[in-house]
Amino acid sequence: xxxxxxxxxxxxxxxxxxxxxxxxxxxxxxxxxxxxxxxxxxxxxxxxxxxxxxxxxxxxxxxxxxxxxxxxxxxxxxxxxxxxxxxxxxxxxxxxxxxxxxxxxxxxxxxxxxxxxxxxxxxxxxxxxxxxxxxxxxxxxxxxxxxxxxxxxxxxxxxxxxxxxxxxxxxxxxxxxxxxxxxxxxxxxxxxxxxxxxxxxxxxxxxxxxxxxxxxxxxxxxxxxxxxxxxxxxxxxxxxxxxxxxxxxxxxxxxxxxxxxxxxxxxxxxxxxxxxxxxxxxxxxxxxxxxxxxxxxxxxxxxxxxxxxxxxxxxxxxxxxxxxxxxxxxxxxxxxxxxxxxxxxxxxxxxxxxxxxxxxxxxxxxxxxxxxxxxxxxxxxxxxxxxxxxxxxxxxxxxxxxxxxxxxxxxxxxxxxxxxxxxxxxxxxxxxxxxxxxxxxxxxxxxxxxxxxxxxxxxxxxxxxxxxxxxxxxxxxxxxxxxxxxxxxxxxxxxxxxxxxxxxxxxxxxxxxxxxxxxxxxxxxxxxxxxxxxxxxxxxxxxxxxxxxxxxxxxxxxxxxxxxxxxxxxxxxxxxxxxxxxxxxxxxxxxxxxxxxxxxxxxxxxxxxxxxxxxxxxxxxxxxxxxxxxxxxxxxxxxxxxxxxxxxxxxxxxxxxxxxxxxxxxxxxxxxxxxxxxxxxxxxxxxxxxxxxxxxxxxxxxxxxxxxxxxxxxxxxxxxxxxxxxxxxxxxxxxxxxxxxxxxxxxxxxxxxxxxxxxxxxxxxxxxxxxxxxxxxxxxxxxxxxxxxxxxxxxxxxxxxxxxxxxxxxxxxxxxxxxxxxxxxxxxxxxxxxxxxxxxxxxxxxx
Numbered sequence: 001x002x003x004x005x006x007x008x009x010x011x012x013x014x015x016x017x018x019x020x021x022x023x024x025x026x027x028x029x030x031x032x033x034x035x036x037x038x039x040x041x042x043x044x045x046x047x048x049x050x051x052x053x054x055x056x057x058x059x060x061x062x063x064x065x066x067x068x069x070x071x072x073x074x075x076x077x078x079x080x081x082x083x084x085x086x087x088x089x090x091x092x093x094x095x096x097x098x099x100x101x102x103x104x105x106x107x108x109x110x111x112x113x114x115x116x117x118x119x120x121x122x123x124x125x126x127x128x129x130x131x132x133x134x135x136x137x138x139x140x141x142x143x144x145x146x147x148x149x150x151x152x153x154x155x156x157x158x159x160x161x162x163x164x165x166x167x168x169x170x171x172x173x174x175x176x177x178x179x180x181x182x183x184x185x186x187x188x189x190x191x192x193x194x195x196x197x198x199x200x201x202x203x204x205x206x207x208x209x210x211x212x213x214x215x216x217x218x219x220x221x222x223x224x225x226x227x228x229x230x231x232x233x234x235x236x237x238x239x240x241x242x243x244x245x246x247x248x249x250x251x252x253x254x255x256x257x258x259x260x261x262x263x264x265x266x267x268x269x270x271x272x273x274x275x276x277x278x279x280x281x282x283x284x285x286x287x288x289x290x291x292x293x294x295x296x297x298x299x300x301x302x303x304x305x306x307x308x309x310x311x312x313x314x315x316x317x318x319x320x321x322x323x324x325x326x327x328x329x330x331x332x333x334x335x336x337x338x339x340x341x342x343x344x345x346x347x348x349x350x351x352x353x354x355x356x357x358x359x360x361x362x363x364x365x366x367x368x369x370x371x372x373x374x375x376x377x378x379x380x381x382x383x384x385x386x387x388x389x390x391x392x393x394x395x396x397x398x399x400x401x402x403x404x405x406x407x408x409x410x411x412x413x414x415x416x417x418x419x420x421x422x423x424x425x426x427x428x429x430x431x432x433x434x435x436x437x438x439x440x441x442x443x444x445x446x447x448x449x450x451x452x453x454x455x456x457x458x459x460x461x462x463x464x465x466x467x468x469x470x471x472x473x474x475x476x477x478x479x480x481x482x483x484x485x486x487x488x489x490x491x492x493x494x495x496x497x498x499x500x501x502x503x504x505x506x507x508x509x510x511x512x513x514x515x516x517x518x519x520x521x522x523x524x525x526x527x528x529x530x531x532x533x534x535x536x537x538x539x540x541x542x543x544x545x546x547x548x549x550x551x552x553x554x555x556x557x558x559x560x561x562x563x564x565x566x567x568x569x570x571x572x573x574x575x576x577x578x579x580x581x582x583x584x585x586x587x588x589x590x591x592x593x594x595x596x597x598x599x600x601x602x603x604x605x606x607x608x609x610x611x612x613x614x615x616x617x618x619x620x621x622x623x624x625x626x627x628x629x630x631x632x633x634x635x636x637x638x639x640x641x642x643x644x645x646x647x648x649x650x651x652x653x654x655x656x657x658x659x660x661x662x663x664x665x666x667x668x669x670x671x672x673x674x675x676x677x678x679x680x681x682x683x684x685x686x687x688x689x690x691x692x693x694x695x696x697x698x699x700x701x702x703x704x705x706x707x708x709x710x711x712x713x714x715x716x717x718x719x720x721x722x723x724x725x726x727x728x729x730x731x732x733x734x735x736x737x738x739x740x741x742x743x744x745x746x747x748x749x750x751x752x753x754x755x756x757x758x759x760x761x762x763x764x765x766x767x768x769x770x771x772x773x774x775x776x777x778x779x780x781x782x783x784x785x786x787x788x789x790x791x792x793x794x795x796x797x798x799x800x801x802x803x804x805x806x807x808x809x810x811x812x813x814x815x816x817x818x819x820x821x822x823x824x825x826x827x828x829x830x831x832x833x834x835x836x837x838x839x840x841x842x843x844x845x846x847x
Contacts, residue, residue, distance in 0.1 A: 008038040012052035012063055012085035020054035021098035028034055038156070043070040053302055059323030060302035064336050073106070073153045074099030074576075076162040083166040086139045091199020094165055096132030096149035103155050108132035111148040111161060118150070123225035126197045135197045137204065139169050178834040182242060186234045187332055188291075190264030194229040197251065198246030205248065207633055211241035211256060214560050215544035215630070236261050241460075249639060262291035264333030270327060276316050277376035278345040285310040286337060288328035294335070316343045346628035347426025348375035354449055355419055355430040361409045362439045371402035373428055377422035386415055413435050438466035439523050443499075445529035446605035452623070453537030453565075457512075458507040463527060464499060473501025474519040477512075508535050510565050523583045523844035536566040539619035539626040547632055552609040552640035558601050559617055559629065567621040569597035574604055579612035587616065587628075597621075642697040642704025651712040652755055652804035659712060660804065663695055713753050719743055719801040719808030723782075725759065726799050726814040733819045734790035736761075739783045740811060754779045756805040761786050764794045764815070774799075791821040 012034040014020045022034045034054075038046055047070055052063040075323045076099055086092040096108060097299035108127050110119040119134070121127055126135045132149055153159070186192040198204035206226035210216050219237050221230045231238060243256040269287035276282045287292045287309060300303040301322045305311070313320060321343045328335045353372045361367030371381060381402040383390040390396055395407045402421065406413055418431040444462035465471045473493070475482045482491055482503075490512070491726045494502035501520065505512055513535040519528045543560030561569065572595040575587040591606040597619070607613060615632045618625050651661040690713060694707040723740040730736045738761075743754050756779050762772035777784050779801075789795065797814040800807045 006040050006505070008041050008046065008068060009846070010036040010050060010052075010066055012036070012054070012064075014054035014061060016054060016056045016058075018056050020056045020374050020507075023053050024050060025796055035321070036067075038271070041068075041070075045505065047220055055302070058321075058340065059300075061323050061325055061338050062299065062302050063590075064334055069102065071102055071153070071156050073101045073151070073156055073158045073160060075160055079163070081163045081165040083168055083324070085168050085170055088139055088141060089201040090139055091201075092136045092167065093199075094134040094136075094149075094819045096134070096151070096162065098151050098159065100130045101151070101153055103153070105153075105155065105809075107152045107154065108167065109150045109152070110134050111150050111164075111264050113145045115148075115161070119147070121224060124203055126195075126224055126227045128195050128197070129193065130195055135199065137197070137199050138201045139167075140170050140680065143167055144169050154198045180375060181255065183257045183260070185260040185262060186231070186238075188235065188261055189233055191230065191232045194231070194242060194244075195227060195258075196229070196244035196246075197227045198247050200250070201245070202248045202250075203276050204246035204252075205636060207245045207247065207635075209243050209245070209546070213240070214546060218676040231259075234259075234261055262332060263289075265290040265294040265328035265330055267297070267328070267335060267337060271324060271336040273340045273342075275342045275344050278318065278343050279377050282313040282316055282341070283310055283422050284324060284326075284339070284341070286326035286328065288335060290328070290330050290332070292330050292844045294328040294330040296328050297328055299327070303389055318343050333358055345376045346374065346375040348421035348423060348428040350421075350428055350430040355417070355432040357432050359417070359432045359434040360435060360524045361406065361413070361436050363409060363411070363436055364439055364526050365409055367406040367409045368399075369404040369406075369417055369419075369432065369434065371421065371430070373402075373419075373421045373430070375421055375423050375425075376664075377423055379423040379427075381503065384418045384420070392571045409436050412580045412702075437469060437522075437524050438463040438464075440471065440520055440527050442518065442520050442527045442529045446518055446531035446651070448532045448534075450534040451505075451508045451538065453509055453535060455508045457508050457533065458494065459503045459505075459518070459531060459533070460501055461503065461518035461520070461529065463501070465520065465522055466524070467520040469524060471499065471501075471520060471522050474521055475501075475503045476517045476519070478514040479517065492575045501608075505533075508533075509639075509642065510535050510537055510540070510563070513566075514648060521822075534566055536623060538624040539564055539567075539569050539621050541627040542617045542629040544618055544630045545615050545632040547635050549613070549633055550637060552638040553607045553612070553643075554603055554605045555607065555615070555635065555637065556601065556603050556616055557617075557632070561600060562619055563622075563624075564621065567623055569619045569621050571595060571597050571620055572599065572602075573618045573620065574602060575616050575618065576604070576607070577614045577616075577631070578608065590615070593717050595643045607637050609637050612636045639699065639701055640700060641702030644696055644703045645707045646697055646709075649707050649710045651691075651693060651710065658804075659691060659693075661693055661695070661712070663707070665697060692704065713803075718806040719754055719803060721801065722809040723801060723811040726788070726797065726811050728795075728797050728814050728816045730816060730819045731785070733821045734787065734789050735816065736789060736795070736816060737783065738786060738797055738799070738814070742779070742782045742797050743808070753803050754801045756801075757781070758802055758807060759784055759786070760798045760800075761789070761795050763790065766793070776802075789818050791818055793818050 012022060024036060034052065036050070050066045050068065054061055061074050084092060088367045098106070108129055110127060111117060119125065124137045128135065131437065132151065132352055136143060139388055144167060146166055148164045149162040151160050158485060180760055181196045184192060184194060196206060198206060208216060208222060208229045217231060219232045221232070222228065223230065239259060239261045241256045241632050242259055243254055245252060245254040265288040267286070268289050268558060269283050269285055271286060286296055288296060295307060296309050297307045298311060321341055324339055324341055326337050348371045352374055355369065357372060359369055373379065381398055383404050393396060397405050399405055404417065404419070414434055414436050415654065416431055416433050418429055419787040420429045421427060440463060442461065442463045444460050446461050449457060449459065461473060463471065469514045482495060490506060492504040492506060494504050501518065503516065513533055515530055515532050517528060517530040517759065519526050527797060542562040544559050545559045547555055548555040548558050557574070573593060574590040574595065576590045577587050590604045592602070595602050612634055616628045618628045646663040646665050648664040651659060692709050694706045694709045695714050697704045721743040723743055726736040726738065726740045728736050739757060740778035757777050759775040759777070760772040762769060773788070775784055775786070795816055797816065800810045802808060
């Protein structure tokens, strides 16, 4: 009603000769040539059902119904919405309660605090496109705020939103898991969506499955972090129970509902334009498929006749001529079929279909000479050979449609044959000459063959035939004719001489297996022989894997056997891929690695706790290993005490009794500062003191193993010696190498503890010293590479030893010049030349 285009247009066209006239079975403003236009439509007056009627002198037909509806999207009520109080860690549902709308295809989003800030959905938050409700699996303190349900109609281009609903988190508590989605009915070939969302803490992991199958249909997609299952192009085989399972560390819950698949009517058998003889019998049949099963009704010239599947006429009259329609209808749709029935009467005539002048038949074969004149009512048929009148016998007979049949034909049957047709309106005849040829016969038939995958196979086929005829060989596999034009890369004809039609399979594969039929054919007759080809090879992929049970370091798998390809499966290999795999094909053999080929269940062990895994299975027979199965759904093993100790344990002593300890867990690096209040270094202490450190990890399930003991040294003070003989040389215009003699024992009897060296470098006249580049190397190294330097520049280089207490004194300062850039880099040199006058002066002095 709010549409800016104040008009409705409907078009109706009928194929007719002479052209049809149109009328409408409903009130209308204008109707011109089948076009209906309603201006300024009003819902109470113009909403309803319209049918177009087309008519000419041969009959009348009606169109399918067209319905006019007025779209609308109501407003939310003005009443304030009550606050929702939820404990942190618990699940919450905010109800949308949308207004009524038509069309019903609307989208739902939620506004957070203010428009146009829309809430982003993720694994924790989900908006149902069925009800509009907002689900939060685990409420957190940051979720506090005001929420509004935003409803949009893409057809109307209109949106409305509700009053804000305050969400107020309360102190946390545990929560149960809740999973629900309804039974669903889908139309055949449509796309549907099943929604499932779980509330719980920790946030549950959602797994979908089809109860009566090993895996979900191939035409599926899972989105919204597992909460939504999409099924595309739904087929009848997709019918069944669908189960949604939600799992977290505290338990699991599941729910299943039935998917029904129904369809609009489709014709299995329908009517066609027909001309029938007056007085003859005739049956018009319409058979439709669909769910629910459609009912059928008949119309003649726009008027309803019966609700049956077929119309029977025992003796046609001219009054039975006209336009007939059968209509199949169920809940999902309606299907129309139109046909003209024309009742005729005429004398026999061979003008349009005479007897063939030249007739061929095979020796010892069956010969049929057709006689099909146009006549109404049906004529009486007689045949002659030359001047001899033919009668029905054990070898010669006149068939009901007028054709002449000759069995076990011989050369004596050659001659002129004439068909005579006569009814109460007249008579006519037509003749043709019959020639008998030698029969076609296969002399070398193909033999049963066994081949390996990749072999070249030749199936023999030779035949004898009448030399006056051309012969062709037709090959079929499992009764499907081989098209050598489209399948030339798989098959090849071998025809070295007349009467030879061998078949070559270039690269035998499993799908080439089957029954092969060779047909030697001429225009007169044919002969057929067949053989069976058996192809052996590696097994096909096993059926999709299902994870039945999950533990902390183990899972139980179930799968179905794949194709054996004519060789028993000897064993299966199970492989895993975990979350930290470096690349997509990083599959590794699991434990146990090899399983007996008769097994379809296994328990995989030696997994890491709290790790995301996928599994696949490879079958092996005597010919090798086949393709891997489709990977399983991703699962996560349960949590458990740590089984691996931290790595890369290291540390050093700092000031004021501090010891800094570092280690690595997984890919994360951890650091701890330990202060020993009982250790205060004095003058009498050694310069360096040793500490022994070991570390272990733990979680809520228990403690893990300790690392090996690591010795950490505590220095009383910074190094007192400096590196000597510092030397540097340029490698390129942007890089240099620097060396030095390491700090050694001073000879005073005190240990001097060194952890490494700091190298600083900066341009002498252009860079401030505090902003110098720094490189740190370990104490075992006495050289390093300096990078990212500027060309043709004067650099100062400083090297110091350091430990946990700080930096020691610097060695003697080293100076060096980087190289000039290459001549091809003149633009960069000119840039430096313009923007760095001091550098230009230094370069000229050196030059």
